[in-house]
Amino acid sequence: MRPLLALAALGAGAPAFAAVCSYAETGASLGSASSFAVRDGSLTTPGSFSITCGSGLLSLLSTDSLLRATLTSDNGFLLRNISDSTKAIGYQAGNGSGLIYSSGLLVINATGANILTLLPNRKATVPLQIATLNANVPAGTYRDTLRLAWTYNLCDGAGLLATCLGTVYAGTATRTVTVELQVNNDCLITPGAINFGSAALPTGFGEAASQVAMVCTTGMVYTVGLGPGSNPSGGRRQMANGSNRLAYDIFFGAGTTPWGTTVGSRVSSSQATSGPAGGIANGTGSHVFPYRARVYPDQAAPVEGTYLDNVVVDVQF
Structure with a gap:
């Protein structure tokens, strides 16, 4: 019975602290362009979603830690004319290194110690590279919304029996980036x-x-x-x-x-x-x-x- 009492005392003596992560989004506006630039070539712009959990070096992670991010597009990767939704410009959203995202794609799916490689300086980023597809469309404003659903459960001080002795970062959040292009008459x-x-x-x-x-x-x-x-x-x-x-x-x-x-x-x-x-x-x-x-x-x-x-x-x- 003495070993069990010792373990119980150890687990109870170092309670975990709860915290939430912060989020940031950048870019994804394509600005304005001639209708012929839209018709004949690809317009591109960068952007990103990011999550930051605390500060300092992330150390030990418990086995039930997870970090997931799911990307969806409101219009199925179509920029729709805000005045006439039948007019649309197709586009691709990728990571800038060859991967093209699809709606519903789990762009981050990490558990346990694997999260350490995704969180240098406690920050994970989903890069965006937006590229329009050729489209012969009238002038107007074209828009879509990308949504990234974050789910995370992180511990930066794991103890015995998968207990968390440090700070627990746990929560869910859906963040948005608006992809917009103004097409001009020409x-x-x-x-x-x-x-x-x-x-x-x-x-x-x-x-x-x-x-x-x-x-x-x-x-x-x-x-x-x-x-x-x-x-x-x-x-x-x-x-x-x-x-x-x-x-x-x-x-x-x-x-x-x-x-x-x-x-x-x-x-x-x-x-x-x-x-x-x-x-x-x-x-x-x-x-x-x-x-x-x-x-x-x-x-x-x-x-x-x-x-x-x-x-x-x-x-x-």
Whole structure:
């Protein structure tokens, strides 16, 4: 009976202390990006979940110690448009070293002394590397929530018969990281070019024709404007050769009003002569806007030389 009494006295003489761990999360915001960056390539961002239990060096662990972490995704690893949940961007969440997480995955499952290798400086971290998958989607905010469920029962001073003589860290908690991406409207513009050739007199220049082609974010309805050029004067565009000028203008299709940037002179996407139906961009097909350019005949003969101008194409939506 004396050995049993000695063991009982030893167990009762050093009670354990209870404590809880602390948590932290970082990153996972993808910021904002052009719809074409989302369509054509992977956007990435790092993040993490972490748990910290006390301070100092973790020493002895009892045999019933455990540390578990289970990862889930609210949308099944889809970033859903917050205004239209039918629009979504797939993405992967991994550890950055080749492991891709699945929803419900037990990303940490350690017991006993194995926990020592997971808790250097008493901290365990679940790394996140978020990478979007290619998606042709409209502009908007896309979001998902990752949840990590922690379960832990840790002792940093194990005694005989699996008793804990130090501090017990025990509890459960579910922590969240929001994965969010703002997709912005954008257009890929092929502006065409104008070459009038050569002539001695303004009346000798023939009409030049070209086109603006535009691929825009799916769902976009927009208008296209042409700027006044680098040398406008008297309501006319002008090409320049040093201080010399040669007036000209640009007209949409068969129109007679110069194509400009003001209301009434802009061109609507619905006026495109080809491309996605109804003037609604689809993110892949080009809307085509033909234009004509001509030199004004009612001006003096230009000084010999090469005349140039630059016109900005702008899009409003």
